[in-house]
Amino acid sequence: MPVDAIATALPRVVVKRVEGLPSSGRAQWNGAAWALLVDSKEPKVRQRCSLAHELAHVIWHPLSDQVLPDEAQKATEWIEAACEYFAACLLMPRV
Numbered sequence: 677m678p679v680d681a682i683a684t685a686l687p688r689v690v691v692k693r694v695e696g697l698p699s700s701g702r703a704q705w706n707g708a709a710w711a712l713l714v715d716s717k718e719p720k721v722r723q724r725c726s727l728a729h730e731l732a733h734v735i736w737h738p739l740s741d742q743v744l745p746d747e748a749q750k751a752t753e754w755i756e757a758a759c760e761y762f763a764a765c766l767l768m769p770r771v
Contacts, residue, residue, distance in 0.1 A: 689734065691727065701726030703733040710734050728763035735762070 688709040693716035700722060702713045712730045714723045736755060 732759035732762035
């Protein structure tokens with residue numbers, strides 16, 4: 677899956693490669709579209725993983741109030757684990 681396939685296939689999603697992120701990726705809503713940012717200094721394979729992870733954040737966002745635990749720390753841990761699982765399932769074929 678090329679990184680750009682996400683941006684061209686989904687409305688209101690823009691993928692940007694940037695330098696100097698504090699992490700490998702980030703999802704940001706700008707009021708009109710989601711910007712999925714990936715660190716351009718990371719290897720391409722890591723960019724793909726980061727992009728898949730950030731896409732999961734976009735998918736989960738509208739559901740977060742209904743499905744996440746009330747405690748902030750538990751909610752953060754849960755959503756990060758769910759996003760990692762999503763990225764792994766999207767990128768790694770079953771054997």
